[in-house]
Amino acid sequence: MNRFIECAGVGKIFPGKTESVEALRGIDFVGEEGEFVCLLGRSGCGKSTLLMMMAGLETATSGQIAVAGQEIKGPSSDTAIVFQDHGLFPWMTVQKNVEFNMKARGVPAAERRAIASQFIEMTGLTGFGDRYPHELSGGMRQRVGIARALTTRPKALLMDEPFGALDAQTRGKLQDELLEIWEKQKTTVLFVTHSIDEALLLADRILVFSPRPGRIAADIKVDLPRPRTSQSADFSALARELRGLVGADREID
């Protein structure tokens, strides 16, 4: 087992005007290369904060984070991030949006275009390259967000509740597509969600967070055979177990 993603004693305190908030305490976790890890928990348990720290967009108050052997001190080219509210530039076409991360990295225009087209095709956006984000449905927009993140071939793909705002049907479709891409690209995925079902459908491993301060309450390996369905008995058993851990009576949604 390689130590591809490593969090050692990671803590985060947000200083406040009256009192500071401890968002995370003592996060220790080692992730393998190629693993699909879900960070599961209720809102406010620090799972997104941890993801932002892995992306280098937040700094840890204590402890260390390393991705692919590199300590994270700021945004790194080893990671790419997909946001829940997709973060597409409304004034850029789909094509330009997908090219942005490469442009920021100084990839020449012709190469950019070719790579973008490739990922536009992979994410099922062929024919939409000239559209603006507001002309697309929520699911399509998130496909653009995913395509953009993949263009720089990140070693770790960080996803912050990417399907949280989508309807159930679109969500299911995008989950399937994401798994397909993940199997093809063999990237490591860290996926924040507050849906137990989503975590069980996607993850090799689920980190269950508990709140105040955010900690990892459980680290669960999911051995269910793929493709998965929420109908199986094993799935239901695991879902029940997770519900107990998350501390919700039903689906936490």
Next chain:
Amino acid sequence: MIQWRRALGLLPLALLFVAWEVAVELKVYPQVLLPAPAKVAAVFVNDWDTLLDNAAASLARVVTGISFSFIVAVPLGILIGRYRILDMLTDWSIQIFRSVPPISLIPMAILLLGIGDKPAVSLIFLSGLWPLLINTIFGVRGIERTLMKVARAARAGEFLVMRDIILPAALPSIFTGLRLAVGAGWLTVVTAEMIAVKSGLGYMILNGQLTFRSDLIIAGIIVIGAIGLLADQLVRAVRARVCRWQEGLTASNE
């Protein structure tokens, strides 16, 4: 139906015209002071060159002045909106100076710059500067936070962030500023020409008062209003073109 609603905007103007005609018929004022519409219409034929020359002079001043405002305010506004320290440095000054009506600066402008285009254009520049500056800053501030995170995560350089993210994000707001600036500049030019310059529509109107040419005054007012309307429509049209990506994003396109 839509055509109809468009035409609705003409109704107040038509009513005003009728009221004018009635006032003339009833001889509320002597003809010398309040000329008949027909007499004013004649100005557009007989004094066409005068109108054209003066309108051109006024327009040239506004275009020059507002161009300077734009060149100064947009880059400055982007920098102030982007860097907190510049905001702290300039905020009070902006709030103070924008509250000063440009017209109140006319005496100083004449003392320092004399009579002519220099004081007029300077005042128009100032009239346009504040709305453009404030709206540019506002536009930069309004950028969605996620977009800046995307840029940071991609390690985009400062120049790319300015050109590809901050400028386009602020553009709709910059255009709002430009509309206000053009309006303010147009107000200022007419006033400035009444005092500081010997040409332009403002000068022509004031001259009309001195020579009892009330027909010329009213014709001048009509031209001023018409150009104001056209200038605003022009800025809106350019905005709609440049900010095409915004279509359907806002509840109404104003």
